[in-house]
Amino acid sequence: MNEKNKRFELNKNLAQMLKGGVIMDVTTPEQAKIAEEAGACAVMALERIPADIRAAGGVSRMSDPKMIKGIQQAVSIPVMAKCRIGHIAEAQILQAIEIDYIDESEVLSPADDKYHIDKTAFDVPFVCGARDLGEALRRIAEGASMIRTKGEPGTGDVVQAVRHMRLMMSEIRKVVSMREDELYEEAKLLQVPYDLVVYVHENGRLPVVNFAAGGVATPADAALMMQLGAEGVFVGSGIFKSGNPAKRARAIVQAVTNYDNPKILAELSEDLGEAMVGINEQEIALLMAERGK
Amino acid sequence: MKIGVLALQGAFVEHEAALAALGAETVEIRRLSHFTDGLDGLVLPGGESTVQGKLLRESGLFQPVKEAISGGMPVFATCAGLILLAERLSNDDAVWLGLLDVTVRRNAYGRQLGSFRAELKVGGIEKFPAVFIRAPYVEQAGRETEILARAEEKIVAVRQKNMLATAFHPELTDDLRLHRFFLEQIGGAK
Numbered sequence: 001m002n003e004k005n006k007r008f009e010l011n012k013n014l015a016q017m018l019k020g021g022v023i024m025d026v027t028t029p030e031q032a033k034i035a036e037e038a039g040a041c042a043v044m045a046l047e048r049i050p051a052d053i054r055a056a057g058g059v060s061r062m063s064d065p066k067m068i069k070g071i072q073q074a075v076s077i078p079v080m081a082k083c084r085i086g087h088i089a090e091a092q093i094l095q096a097i098e099i100d101y102i103d104e105s106e107v108l109s110p111a112d113d114k115y116h117i118d119k120t121a122f123d124v125p126f127v128c129g130a131r132d133l134g135e136a137l138r139r140i141a142e143g144a145s146m147i148r149t150k151g152e153p154g155t156g157d158v159v160q161a162v163r164h165m166r167l168m169m170s171e172i173r174k175v176v177s178m179r180e181d182e183l184y185e186e187a188k189l190l191q192v193p194y195d196l197v198v199y200v201h202e203n204g205r206l207p208v209v210n211f212a213a214g215g216v217a218t219p220a221d222a223a224l225m226m227q228l229g230a231e232g233v234f235v236g237s238g239i240f241k242s243g244n245p246a247k248r249a250r251a252i253v254q255a256v257t258n259y260d261n262p263k264i265l266a267e268l269s270e271d272l273g274e275a276m277v278g279i280n281e282q283e284i285a286l287l288m289a290e291r292g293k
Numbered sequence: 294m295k296i297g298v299l300a301l302q303g304a305f306v307e308h309e310a311a312l313a314a315l316g317a318e319t320v321e322i323r324r325l326s327h328f329t330d331g332l333d334g335l336v337l338p339g340g341e342s343t344v345q346g347k348l349l350r351e352s353g354l355f356q357p358v359k360e361a362i363s364g365g366m367p368v369f370a371t372c373a374g375l376i377l378l379a380e381r382l383s384n385d386d387a388v389w390l391g392l393l394d395v396t397v398r399r400n401a402y403g404r405q406l407g408s409f410r411a412e413l414k415v416g417g418i419e420k421f422p423a424v425f426i427r428a429p430y431v432e433q434a435g436r437e438t439e440i441l442a443r444a445e446e447k448i449v450a451v452r453q454k455n456m457l458a459t460a461f462h463p464e465l466t467d468d469l470r471l472h473r474f475f476l477e478q479i480g481g482a483k
Contacts, residue, residue: 006410008412009410009424010405010408010409010424010426013408013424013426013462013465014303014405014426014427016307016339016465017303017304017339017340017341017426017427018340019302019303019306019340020300020301020302020303020305021303021340021341021344036343039343039344039347039348039382039385040344041340041341041344042341043301072404076385076400077341077343078404078405078427092473095406098403098404098405098406099404100404100405100427101405104404124405124406125405127342215483250351256302256349257300257301257302257323257348257352258323258324259326261323264324
């Protein structure tokens with residue numbers, strides 16, 4: 001195995017360790033500690049959570065490295081941070097401060113409306129959003145070692161995450177059921193490398209870990225995404241925009257482990273205080289999921 | 294042979310696949326009702342030790358698992374599992390099960406950029422492909438603890454009575470020799 005492939009394997013492996021876990025958006029070292037204490041398997045450090053980015057409008061960029069470092073010092077779990085789609089220099093900066101995972105994210109304003117970052121040129125791992133199988137495999141071809149649904153961040157509305165996860169899973173099932181001589185045409189239709197389609201055909205899954213993200217606000221939302229095939233969940237605005245963040249965070253962590261047990265989910269859903277208010281998909285002007293395809 | 298795999302968080306599916314490939318039956322342990330009689334061994338998988346430790350406590354599994362292991366149930370712990378088993382952590386106030394006489398340093402190789410792969414001699418096994426992901430190592434092993442492997446001087450695999458623990462992840466490669474070693478130990482103990 002050459003050095004580049006070795007790195008890619010190690011980076012895929014870190015995502016495997018995050019499975020069955022909850023990755024939480026945090027904006028301060030205090031929030032990071034609350035998240036770790038509640039059982040987050042990693043935190044996403046950012047200056048504003050997606051709901052506030054949406055409310056504030058304007059151009060949204062990578063967070064201040066000093067703020068990210070403060071969070072790195074506050075917790076022992078992996079720390080992730082977002083860079084803009086196609087912003088090679090922001091990604092280089094995040095690698096320079098030894099971030100554990102970079103999220104090349106549609107939540108920030110895209111820096112490039114055509115090209116994503118060549119993630120194979122980096123040593124640190126990348127997670128990218130995808131709405132369907134083609135998008136997921138294109139990101140993996142570019143070097144992403146973890147995939148998440150795009151959902152519609154900052155809305156508290158889970159409908160898009162559900163739509164993307166269902167679509168991706170049904171496309172995977174379709175590829176699995178194909179004859180081998182049909183895979184060439186499928187690679188053409190999906191606009192992805194042939195060998196990745198073969199991998200999906202043979203293994204019935206993406207070659208990397210696949211999380212749910214966008215709009216997850218309750219333990220039931222998290223359990224829903226796990227039942228639909230997610231291997232873990234990102235919770236953005238849903239925790240620190242709610243009435244009792246620590247309690248809600250703990251409940252969502254337990255819901256991911258016990259997603260198949262309605263009785264436990266019922267107990268976990270009790271008395272969590274106010275959930276984030278949320279906005280319905282139809283009420284929003286800016287569809288972040290449409291950024292970068 | 295029936296092996297319980299702690300399935301609270303982390304890479305438990307990978308362990309199940311390795312054990313199944315060797316002909317063992319596996320049971321996912323997510324809550325107390327899954328931790329039944331008739332298990333021949335237990336696997337503590339990789340993942341985040343802070344998450345797994347908290348979920349062990351909150352699920353009510355903590356005490357039964359601790360008692361089973363101190364009662365002699367064979368256990369194979371990897372990475373986060375090693376941290377859960379350790380009696381002492383040098384850079385963390387937490388102690389979880391506290392059954393293995395070692396002092397462990399968490400995230401001993403730093404952040405993800407420090408993750409690496411090495412070929413190691415592990416006990417009688419030559420050239421084992423060892424994958425270290427934000428891994429711990431053992432700073433100090435007790436007198437009763439047998440050292441099975443070192444990576445550049447650091448202790449990365451140990452055995453003490455019924456407990457086998459590695460700082461690396463045998464479940465992440467196709468090499469099944471350490472899982473086979475674990476199952477053989479159980480067979481031999483019977």
